[in-house]
Amino acid sequence: MRGLALSLPALAGLARLADGLADRVTGPLRGRLFLWVPVCLSVGIGGYFALPREPAGLEWAALAVVVVALSLWARGGRYGLGVGPLALGLAMIGGGAGLAGLRSHLVAAPVLDWRYYGAVEGRIVEIDRSVSDAVRLTLDDVVLERMAPARTPTQVRVSLHGMAGDFITPEPGLRVMLTGHLGPPGGAVEPGGFDFRRIAWFEGLGAVGYTRSPVLALAAPEPGPGLMVTRLRMRISGAVQDRLPGAPGAFAAAVLTGDRSGIDQTTMEDLRRSNLAHLLAISGLHMGLLTGFVFAALRLALALAMPLALRVPARKIAASGALAAGAFYLALSGGNVATERAFIMVAVMLLAVLVDRRAISLRSVAMAAVIVLVLRPEALLGAGFQMSFAATIALVAVFGALRDQPGWRGYGRRRWLRPVLSLVVCSVVAGLATAPVAAVHFNRVAEYGLLANVVTVPLMGSVIIPAAVVAAVLTPLGLQAPALWAMEQGARWILTVAAWVAGLDGAVFPVAQAPPVVLPLMAISAVWLVLWPGRMRWAGAAGIALALALWGQGARPVLLIADTGGLVGVMTSAGRAVSKPRGSGFVAEKWLEADGDSATQADAAARWRDVPGALWAGVLPAGVSQEARDAAAEVPRFSLAGQRFAHVTGRATEGHLPVLCAEGRIVITDQRIRAAPAGCAVWDTRALAASGARSAGLRGDRLIWRSAHDVSGLHRWTQGGP
Incomplete structure (x- = not known):
């Protein structure tokens, strides 16, 4: 004791x-x-x-x-x-x-864990376009042939190829039937790469696929509140595109409703290369411009009614009206994650006005971030969340510092310079804050993105968004034509600038994939730089410098193998070579982007002659026929760190195995092999499905292997279901 x-x-x-x-x-x-x-x-x-x-x-x-x-x-x-x-x-x-x-x-829901071919029945809940520019339908209330309801995915996404969409006009709520090829959402294209399975898990998407057969309508769109807003959104989008045909109408419809199904891939690529694709995403910019315009218009209207302005809190009434407009815009746009995040940020700021607090402050941004993270924690990993809050925090911090500078207030004749300088400062600060995040996620930097944004973003706030509000108000009276014309002119200017900037030499600078530690270190350092008081804040600048230095030290894998076995990529002195000029195009595109390589798949396939050991041929045993020798001669072969490999695709794979195994090679194939020759290492679809995509790096004279499943971990979305 x-x-x-x-x-x-x-x-x-x-x-x-x-x-x-x-x-x-x-x-x-x-x-x-x-x-x-x-x-x-x-x-x-x-x-x-x-x-x-x-x-x-x-x-x-x-x-x-x-x-x-x-x-x-x-x-x-x-x-x-x-x-x-x-x-x-x-x-x-x-x-x-x-x-x-x-x-x-x-959010746990059934996920298809095999390749399915057969009848698919469901109700259309979303219409958009795939990367290949095909119309894509998301279906819920799904029925699959000979499958128990407990194992049937809650939602499936089907791309319409060929003549599949010629027999119906897709409409939300329409119940359809088709014959489709479905499979589980694809995993990471390489270890540590973009993992679509995780995104699909949190979206409730249990299968993806395509159809080339006609889509048949089974029942008229179902009435009820569930899809009422979705149908209204598509109706408004269709009406805008009917009045404003072509790319400008599709752009205006996307800005108004979030429906991008009318925008072709050429236009989308121009917007991406010019760093203007964010103008299509209904996020912070659109929500801020819309609510800001409604707030200013209501406050001006109340101020003009002098007797009323002296008796009512005009500022709070305007904030309430702007909040209602933002809520309607959120519902109309489909309520996706980016729009929800933007609405929360705007709502926090408008509520601050209602309770007589400063609307734009770091505290308001922090409150919005807390709400988003509590409701959707997975949003943290998305480029939209990271870029949105990076830009907002940087802008609030910089303008907060400028507000205390006497020279920034712009007295006397210099007052007219303040809006111009604000626009330039806003574009520069937002561009610098989001550029590293965009480079990490998309592996490229738009060299002239700042120029494109400076000459287009002002039109969003001064022409397109105000015209959209005016058109919405005047549509019941049939007087919306002038406002829609103004929207069309603004959209034409933006698309013209996008096409011009995208066509400039060096418009896009490719960037190699950053090591996993870079983005978290950069984010924590940037937050420290903004939030920590005193001289210790400059430790954040040192952290950012360290992250950039680590980025430059990252090494790409010398060998990549797709999880389907359909493609192999080998690093050469000229860049990555891929084993096929066509097929597995999405995988090849992501590999080359991560390498910081702007080559096409066909260009990368032409590099195969530079792959070490690509033309090597060993002494074959006497029992192998000349026909087998000749057939196997066309199979892509290569050697790395003393290990020999071969990549075989198609149904003739098993016929090539005697020759390739006799050469002592590891055979990679997109087929399921029932019986391989004794002592032969075959990585078929079954083995690759168990590991996911594989990569190998060189350490001395040894290959160091990694698999996508090892990097992603054993989570619910990697194990195929609840």
Whole structure:
């Protein structure tokens, strides 16, 4: 007991010492701690998605106990300010991981785990276009032939190829039947690459595929509130495109309703190459311009009614009207993640006006981020979330600093310069803040993106969005034609600029894929630079510099193998060579983009002659026929680090195996091999499905292998279902 009595004061002294040290860390953050809440949540959410496997039930329970204990400790505040914020921050990190795990459980739905061919019946809930420019239907209430309802995916997405869409006019709510090829959502095209399975899991998409047969209508669109807004959206989109034919009408329809089905791939590529594709996404720009215009118009109207303006809170009424307009725009656009995020950010700022707080501040941005992360934790990993908040935080921070500068206020004759300078500063700051994020996600930088945005974005705020609001108000009176004409002229200008900029030499600079640590390090460093007070904030600049240095040190795999076995890519001195000039085009495109290579698949296939050992031929055993020798001579072969490989596709694969196995090669194929020759290593569709895409890097004279499943971990979306 005496020892215990002596130890208690010692423990209390240690606690006070720890609190003092912690206070030196957290002391400068007094009054700014809330700004770190979304940062801590993001660390926890990112940690969950980086886990090598899904935690078990007992592990989740232990995490919950730790989070509650840390929260109570922080709330008690027994030892002062220092330890409390640190404990609360750790609790937030644990809470972020728990939110992500809970969300992945709540959205669980059946996922098709084999290739299906047969009848597909369902109700159209979304219409868009695929990467190949084909009309694409998303169906719910799905019925598949000879499949139990418990195993049937909740939603499937089908691309219409050939004459598939010639017999119906797709309409939300229409029940259709088709004969389609379906499969599970594709995994990462390479270890650590873009993983569509995770996105499909959180969207409730259980299968994707295509059809070349006619799509038949089974029943008229179902009445009811579920698809009422969707039908209204498509009706407005169709009406706009009827009045404004061609690309300008499709662009205007996308801006108004989010329906991009009328935009062809040539136009989309021009917008991407000129860094103007964000004008199509109904996100922060559109929502901010719309609500800002409605707010200004309502406030001006109330100000003109002088007796009324003196008796009512005009600013709050205008904010309420703008909030209602934003909510309607959210519903009309389909309520996707980007639009939800934009509406939350705008709603937080307008609610701040209603309660007499500063509308645009870092606290408002932090509140919006917390709401988005709680509702949709998976949004953290998306380019839209990262670019939106990167731009918003940078703009609020920079304009907040400029607001305190006397020269920025623009007195006297210089007042007219302020809007012009604001536009330039806004474009430069937003471009610099989002460029690294865009380069990490899309592996390219639009060299003239700043120029294109400076000469087009003002039209969104001054012509297109105001004209859209006016057209919406005047449509019931049949007077919308002038407003639609104004929208058309603005859209034509934007598309003309996009085509011109996209055609300039060096319009796009390809960038190699960054190592996984680069983006998190850059994000944390940038947040530190903005949020931390005093001189210590410049540690964030050092972190950004370190992230850029690490980016330049990243090495690409020397060998890539698609998870279907349909394509192989080998790095050469001229760039990556692929084993086929056609087929698996999406995989080849993503591989070359990640290499920072602007070559086409056909160009990359022509490099195969530079692959080490591509023309090597060993001494074959006497039992192999000359016919087999001649057939196998056309098979792509290569050698790396002393190991020989061959890539075989098509139904003749098994006939090539005796020759290729006799050469001592690892055979990669897109077929399922029933019986391989003894001692022969065959990586067929079954083996590759178990591992996902594979890659190999060189370490000395050895190949270091990685698989997509090892990198992605064993989560619900990688295991094919709940």
